[in-house]
Structures are given as C-alpha cells and as structure tokens.
Amino acid sequence: MIEYRSVSKEFPDGTRAVDDFSLILPSHETTVFLGSSGCGKTTLLRMVNRMVDPTAGSVLIDDEDVAKSAPVELRRRIGYVMQNAGLLPHRTVARNIATVPLLTGASKAEARERALELMDVVGLDRSMADRYPSQLSGGQQQRVGVARALAPNPNILLMDEPFGAVDPIVRRELQREVIRLRERFGTTIVFVTHDVDEAFALGHRVVILERGGRVAQLGTPDEIMGDPANDFVASFIGADRADRELRLEETPDGTLVVDGRGRPLGRLDGTGAGR
Ligand SMILES: Nc1ncnc2c1ncn2[C@@H]1O[C@H](COP(=O)(O)OP(=O)(O)OP(=O)(O)O)[C@@H](O)[C@H]1O
DSSP states (O other): OOEEEEEEEEEESSSSSEEEEEEEOOOOOOOOEEESSTSSSSHHHHHHTTOOOSSSEEEETTTEEEGGGGGHHHHEEEEEEEETTTTOOOOOOHHHHTTHHTTTTHHHHHHHHHHHHHHTTTTTGGTTTSSOOGSSSSHHHHHHHHHHHHTOOOOOEEEESSSTOHHHHHHHHHHEEEEEHHHHHHEEEEEESSSSHHHHHHHHHEEEGGGGGGEEEEEOOOOOHOOSSSHHHHHHHTTTHHHHOOOEEEEETEEEEEETTTTTEETTTSSOOOO
C-alpha cells in the first residue's frame, strides 16, 4: 500500500506543483494518475521513489515513511519506467535489463539468465539480447525498459507516460502486456498518463487531477464514465474521444488502422503508423 499524507511540493522557483494531496493506493492494484500537462502527475509519481521529496507531508509504503529510506535503495527495489525507455545506449539489451541485478551482486551469468527470462516475460525475442537500443523499434525499447524495471522483482512499478512515444497499435499491445504482468506478479502499479483511453484500459482506479494535484475525481473507470463528478471531468474524458477510437479497415493493400474520424494512422504490418 502506498499512502500520500497531506503532501505538497513547492519547487525552489515558487511553483506549487502539488498542494495538500492525500490518497491511499491499495496493493496489487493499478492506480492511474490522469490529467493534462502540468497538473503534477509526474511530481506525485516521483515522490514514491524519492526522485522528488515533498516540501510538506509524507509518502508511506506499507506504513513506512519513504523519507527514512535512502533514495538509492528505494530506486533499486521500486521499478521505474519512463517515456522513451531511458536505456543506456552503449549497453546491449541484456546488459540494460541486468543493470540492477549486477549492481546488487548477481554474477554476470546469473544476471544474463535473469535478463533472458525477463525478455520472455515482456515478449521480446531472446535473439535481441545482444543488440544495442538503437537497433530496436520504439516499442521494443519500451519492452526493454519494462523488463529492466522488473529485474529486481519489485512489488511496486512506477510508469510515467511509458507508451507516449509509440504508435497506437504498439501502444495497445504494450498496455495488454502491462495487464498480463500485473496479473502474473500482483505488482502494485502507479501509472501516469494524459490519455483517457489508456487510463481507463489500465486503471483499477483512476485519479483525475487538476492543476496543483487537486483530485477532480477518483473512481473505477465505470464509476467515472457513468457519473462524471463535474463539468471539468465530463469535458476531459469526452474531449476528442472520436480521435482516439481506432478501427480497422480492409483495403486492397492490407489492413489499415484509422481513427474515429476516418484518418489513416498506419498499417497493421507496422509501416507508416503514428501521427
Ligand atoms: N524541477 C522543477 N522546478 C520548477 N517547477 C517544476 C519542476 N518540475 C516540475 N515543475 C512544475 O510543476 C508543475 C507540475 O509538473 P509535473 O511534471 O508534475 O506535471 P505533469 O502533470 O506530470 O505534466 P506532464 O504531463 O507535462 O509531464 C508544472 O507546473 C511544472 O512546470
């Protein structure tokens, strides 16, 4: 269980990114922070592994204040996946995944074996183990990022817009992968996104945030969709919905993916996707 207790964050330049935020995130569930740019999602997420320390209040994991743990220790036991994967370019896929096991004393052989197992878990072919990140597609790099985050067997996985840079088809595959992972390992996931569909696809509970980390609504996707708390929530979850609804169209050249307004996004073989 992760608990935010009256947490605020004011940056040195006076920006108040989070203002008196309190919330309990149950174990083994996926909680999604959803909101538009600048509402404090990333700041809240980073407080869990002390990449950001609150200026007031506290964050607790299983009733223990994270301020009592050294940041390095927290970051080794809490998985963190960010946009663009953040891989080390001069290390192979296997070495990237094995980063934490190697730091915490695994032998090279053990770490490599663990990396290969995790490649299976995230759906990457083992033949890619000795490639460098630049030799992978964006979606494959994100899978490596997820595998690396899983390497220490974390109870908690923090995911900060992890699939923001991949095309809609790969994004859906990766979302399905996240659902499989949490079912398999029971991981507590905190997921940040500004994509409404992604939030509703992944979140057991979704927290819709306004500026300053103010909670506009908290609930299951069904609760929020069925009964938006106010006009802000209604317009946020309704905005451009048609843009995001994807469907498949058969054409003489193959299967085309189009959005709700009929605009082509790409082909199912992966060519030309993305906007
Ligand atoms: N190091 C910093 N110094 C000053 N202000 C910051 C710093 N980091 C974030 N902020 C500000 O705090 C607010 C919240 O930022 P945060 O990154 O948490 O938002 P976000 O909801 O994750 O946005 P995005 O979706 O754009 O990443 C913003 O106004 C941002 O400019």
